[in-house]
Amino acid sequence: MTLREPDRQKLDKLVERLVGDVGAAVSGALVVLGDDLGLFKALADGVPRDVARLAKETGLKERYLREWLSAMAAADYITYDDGTDRFHLTPEQAMVFAQEDSPAFFAGAFQVTQSMWMDEPKIAEAFRSGRGVGWHEHSVCLFRGTERFFRPGYNTHLVSSWIPALNGVEAKLKVGARVADVGCGHGASTILMAQAYPASRFFGFDYHAPSIEKARAAAEEAGVGDRVTFEQATAAEFPPQGYDMVAMFDCLHDMGDPVGAGRHVKETLAPGGTWLIVEPFAHDNLKDNLNPVGRVYYGASTMICTPASLSQEVGLGLGAQAGEMRLRKVALDAGFSHFRRARETPFNMVFEARA
Template identity: 75%
Template structure:
């Protein structure tokens, strides 16, 4: 055994204790989210474990332990004098308010899927065959939609589409839009709500996601302006669209260049391809940060196996970076590629012929 530096070992152990605590707390977040415990505290008023149990109908002993764990994590506030717990406005935004720009509980359903599906990914490592998106647990599909939706709510129609050259004017006047890899349809529905004169088509190869998207569109009152169909990125129906969008999915595709070629054929002559991808720099070293840590983890467990399960299996990964994404677009036959805007979590590109 090699000699270890005691101080470096202590530092590493400290980080590991923090990571174990985060992993354990992640399970408690999923539990509280699914049981509606955060929403039961959304008003911010202090509540004892007994009152919470009465309010939710759950056994007090379970509720008390969950509250204590959340207080230890700093995700609920505890007042010793009254032995009560409460959610601050910031905590409520993160855990109880689904439509807030800071809602984060859905992210932990994605993490849940990584733990549940770890044996499948382990086998993919051994066989090299990959693991399709559709082969994951359903918590991944639901969690992905809930994780990305707050960002889309905040940025999609307010800053991302306006950053594209002349696209918003087309949408306001009435345009044809294909949302490829639409999942549960959050992005498609948001655009349909913002641009009622336009017509939208959502495509995804995952049948259950398309079914959920149709239900969500009807619930949102835009079912008459959206057609959701099961189709892949390389065979969705051509329609000379004014805009084709791909939100956080291009890197999951086995043949993103082939998908790009199909987009080029499907676009109108002056149409735009909008690509939204996880934020990443071009060098690995620059991505060694908290956001990169999350995305590399998701890419190892979800994105790269998905790509390797398909034809070509390019395996871009969730931290592909602008240079590799640019190469995909140029190889697909496009000549114009630029970063239109960005957030700490996403890069938004506009691609044109």
């Protein structure tokens, strides 16, 4: 077999892109470092600082800070003024790296990526054996990073857009409804709904016990502990209590048996109840997902979501880019007769299912 000679221009273009990708990977580690050390928050006021001042304010060592600041400036994550030898965050950079409640906050995404690097040996072994890797088997940074990654989107859209798009659900929540948040993780979505609808009761369920403990503490801190209950339970076993809505946020595709979970949801709903399904945005055809968002989601699906599904019974392995057609089939196979896309964002699809 004769190998075709590579096109030099195409090769140079690919190498140029790889330099950028390696730089992004390296910068990701430094973002996690800066986030852990509180450096972005120390710079969040936008006031230019030289290295000595930042060292004094943070208690960190100048030589390390200069190297970190220089790397972040090279990544355009921090702004450098050559005339004064000072560094600062622009308002846009502060929104992305320092402001936890910003709709553009991105530090959590780098923690999720950190877990992929740390857990790569486990995934490599899964490729060889065919076995899965459970959510609970990942590094702790995944659990915290996932909550911080998804929470800004929930803060921006859940109460203002997604719930109002569901037929009749918001009216029930305002007067007093029962809601189950299945796969609640650290409880960000559950707590947000409880704050918005004080007349309703909310029940968060997750099979991961450490996440449930975090959620309970977060609910108390948020002042909603009197109307939110968090319990350890799987999607197939959470207690039926005649819920007006059962919500699953970015977790249905992680389940080994999403159809079975859907059947259980149907059994737990009150008459006229709604199943709210929020999933990562995806088109139905692979070629349409070959874009920056699809790149992130396929990568996360390879390292986290698909292994999680394959670690469970059935192991359907929907993946984070399942698309509407496959999700619709899950809902219909579970016994729901009504399924529609209620809303979408560049990162999420929001579905309403009814019996």
